[in-house]
Amino acid sequence: MLVFRPPTLGSMTVTAPAPFSEVTRSESSLRTFLHGLPGVDAVGADARAAMLGTRSIKTTSKAWALDLAIRMVDLTTLEGQDTPAKVRALAAKARRPDPADPGCPSVAALCVYPDMVPAAVAALAGSGVHVASVATAFPSGRASTAVKLADVRDAVAGGADEIDMVIDRGAFLSGRYAQVHDEIVATRAACGSAHLKVILETGELGTYDNVRRASWLAMLAGADFVKTSTGKVSPASTLPVTLVMLEACRDFRDATGRQVGMKSAGGIRTSKDAIKYLVLVNETAGDDWLDPAWFRFGASSLLNDLLMQRQTMASGQYSGPDYVTLD
Amino acid sequence: MPFEYAPAPESRAVVDLRPSYGLFVDGEFTAGSGTFTTVNPATEEVLAEVAEAGPADVDRAVAAARRAFGPWSALPARERGKYLFRIARILQERSRELAVLESLDNGKPIRESRDVDIPLAAAYFFYYAGWADKLGYAGLGPDPRPLGVAGQVIPWNFPLLMLSWKIAPALATGNTVVLKPAETTPLTALLFAEICRQADLPPGVVNIVTGAGATGQALVSHPGIDKIAFTGSTEVGKQIARSVAGTSKKVTLELGGKAANIVFDDAPMDQAVEGIVNGIFFNQGHVCCAGSRLLVQESAYDEVLERLKRRLGTLRLGDPLDKNTDVGAINSAAQLDRIRELSDAGDAEGAERWSPPCALPDRGFWFPPTVFTGVTQAHRIAREEVFGPVLSVLTFRTPAEAVEKANNTPYGLSAGVWSDKGSRALWTASKLRAGVVWQNTFNRFDPASPFGGFKESGYGREGGRHGLEAYLDV
């Protein structure tokens, strides 16, 4: 039996979807399942992602993709030097990324540390832009479960709509899958109505096989989203890692009927990169995921590049960094 | 909301198509004995008029190659190599032009001509350039000598790439060549002739004679050639083998195939599906080593078929010059007829045909990606080379059965094995009677890697150190 800790959480009803209820019953059944997933051939996965990266997205489809990408951005500031003033400035950017163009859509969410959540909530009230908060001793996750859950509850109490948790990579890599699973389940419960994004920190997992297993583990435990990276570890998101995770999302929905979202975070800085990701989503998981409700970019500098490309599409002239706001 | 990709056509402006092209003999473009036209198979538009070489023209070309052979083979090997390096560099410099021309003439997607055919063609020249002054190290004796004049006949599926497989090793070893490209795809070979002039290659070292089967016949049966290198059908290969009986001509033949692509239940499934798709739909299946017989372990059959069909739904068929096209046009009306005939035979023999929803253009030669299930070893589509985007799916229960079925063909060019268990994959590879076995990949080519078949897929190897042997007196 999996033991959910801490017991003070009370009754938890979150269980794995029906076809997999046996899978999460014990440490050994979980291991058997995860290690029974088909392998990922790294060379082949890299080649597939690289091939999709050669798609040429032009004119109307590029304009459409740029706007969609803006709507998918989780505009992020996760620095020790963050202040409420910085968060308010970024919130203004999130609401209205291009002050010169009212037709420019808002981003999906503003992503901050838990203590900045109240400032973000206040600044975004009524905008429709969500407030996302990292939690669970982000980015390392090296704290007791009790502390991590307190971190989550703090962010939720502050008004966060979305929680970005980190998995315990140490536990995962040493094969303590049940511990990772239980912690996600407990975090899911602590989120209440907030959406839970589960960060795998793929740059620390070492293999695509591990990325696939961690994706399944997170989805079995109730993740609303699986997310590549904290952005604090290199490599962060890559196209092939996102490919493997999207395949897992696709296969999980086929098996359970439940759709789980995907967030690629870190290292995505240019519009060209963002469009490659959208192509990857389109041709791997399919257009059901081509929506801010199901796919997100965790990024900061990406937004301005999207805006510059958007201006270029509109004017026919290359734009420059002086024509977007630096917040 | 669906993500529609707007048309992203590669510009034709990089190609300077001339209305007519001559033969390339002794360093000059000359008239032939007749003409024929070459068309864009995606639109049926006539691209150019091309000279047809008759027996007298082939005579001239062979004579020019013979005259050039003495000085060429006497050049310091290092200098010979430097000519090939030059050609490799010009191929790289003019790569986009060559890619567009190849896609226009052949119908293959620009993504493939741009990312596969042309870079590889340059790489073969680069690789063999380096061998020119290292032949004594190739393990073929201390001082291997060239054969003389090579008559080379190549197919239409990879026009420039097959040219490079033929010409690069021949020249590196000190031979001169007369090459006949396929009648439906002569244009990149003629642009290559121009590249030879840009490289200041001595006249007569490379001669290009265009024409159809009769021209090829005149070339391979010419008494003035010392070596025949042919890539094409097994039927013609057998005729060539008969025709050289009693002569001293050295022959290499790279012929047809009916490759098995074996998927075990412990395969990396997503990559296996990619490999199946790449194995049969790369270049519209116009690939002699195509993985045209999919052998799936019964315990993985449902999963593989479901994933395969879903993946095929994302293939993009259409304008070969569109940078997002995955599947282009069938090269010719004649080839389209052949594909239709064999597919109809598949229907008639009781196999189940499936294609993804796929609108075909009104003009040009097109065939949708097609999968036949319920195929047995007895079906024609499991035995005959379709040379088109048609996959036959069979099943097996044990590794031994997979090997038995895979080998149960007169062909033996290539095979694929998909399994994450290394020892099983190597065991399978060791039992397969095929010249190239790809494990957890398919349709990989590299100048350093020998290529060629067992059994009726031909003899001799092209590529790698082994590819030198075909052009040396060893």
Place this chain on the structure above:
Amino acid sequence: MSDRLGVRKTYKLYLGGTFPRSESGRSYSVSGASGEFLANAALGSRKDVRDAVVAARAAFGGWSGATAYNRGQVLYRVAELLEGRRDQFAAEVATSEGLSAAEALRVVDAAVDRWVWYAGWTDKIAQVHGGANPVAGPYLNISTPEPTGVVGVVAPRESSLLGLVSVVAPAVATGNTTVVLASETRPLPAVTLAEVLATSDVPGGVINLITGRVAETAPRLASHRDVNAIDLTGAPADLATALEVAAADNLKRVLRRPPSEPDWTADPGLGRLTAYLETKTVWHPIGV
């Protein structure tokens, strides 16, 4: 004679893809074959050797991990650029080595061709120096050559360009990275070659070049524990044995000093390629 005063070049070291002066701040006077002053070259120090080894080690992963085809393209590009500066090198070689203009041009041409020769070997050496081994059992057994690592090169003292290229190119062709001690008395063509390398596609750190007193720098290189092999071709006769003893400390692969400087125009053979290769043999079972 023109009124215009020529602008002279400062000859520096080449470390990690950049051109620093010696960290010691020292230089030494370099003379031509007939004794005339040519330039002041950097007088490299033991700390420059240390920095060069760090740069070479940092570059090793990327360079040895590049495909052999890619390394061949990169070396061929060096030949192209060298050919483009043919006259400059000929002039420098002529003054350094006391050759006639025609002799110097022949030397430069041979140096260009030597790069081409080794460019062609990158993707062939494994085919003539490795292969499948028919062991008596159900195993795939395959041997492949792999680069040794960081190679220290004491460059020939007399042949300032052709000799230098002939010892450096084979080391890097197979994926090693190098720290090269240029000819002490004829260092200028080496520094100019570094300028070619810096504008080629050879990654910074793959070839590092130090000018100065070989008797000062070579012992540091020979005893450095993060250097895997050393070529003593240009070592002073009275130092060669001591350098080999120092190299034994971490069992460096040693290419010994020849009794006299080789004829660099001769067929180079494979010896300088295989000197810095390790054979790796992989066993894998074959079974259903």
